[in-house]
Amino acid sequence: MYLWLKAIHVIFMVTWFAGLFYLPRLFIYHAMDENKQSFELFKVMEKRLFGIMTIGAALTVLFGTAVLMMNWAYFMSTLWFPVKFLFVLALFGYHYWCYRIMLEFRQERNQRSHVWYRWFNEAPALALIVIVIMVIVRPF
Template sequence: MYLWIKALHIISLVCWFAGLFYLPRLFVYHAASEDTASKERFCIMERKLYRGIMGPSMIATLVFGLWLLWLSPGFMSQAWMHAKLTFVVLLIGYHHMCGAQVKRFARGENTRSHVFYRWFNEVPVLFLLAIVILVVVKPF
């Protein structure tokens, strides 16, 4: 049972990160677009990605992760797990920042340039590196 839940946790994590990588890239293109049809198309794509893929994937990742912790409570006494969970909480915050930006674009209230979103797009890479290294290497 444990390995099935772990596999589902990893699958949902991959889906979540796919959205976390792609949505800010859509923001880059959206911020650079100038015609109304493109802006409307990006709004639809961003909304569907955030609500249809990213939200459910995040929830599944958290549910399966908590289930794994429940099955192996000894991990909670290890420092690497505390660090990992800190990064997960920060990643959830990033996810919600993306959601707030989806709403700003939908209202036509974006004030940031495509250059900002190019840098914003790199943030989930840092989270992924930190979380994977903590889980695999368990440095402390």
């Protein structure tokens, strides 16, 4: 049972990350674009992707919490788990920030350049590297 829950947790984590990587990439293209017609297409793509990644995030948390509950005392005795959790919290913040940016694009109020979005796009990769090292290597 434990391993099934963990497998489902990882599957939804990948779904979530597909969105965390691709939505900011859409923001880059959207910020570069000057064609009114493709603007509308970007808005629809962003909305659908945000919906899917939010479902991925919710299910990652649900199954992650289920795994956590099965071995709570052990995870709380480690240091790597709270470090992982800190980066997960940062990802929630990033997810919400993406939501705010999506609304700005929808209302055609974007002021940021595509270069800014290119940097913004790097952040989830950093969180992914740290989290995977925490759960697999468990350095402390």
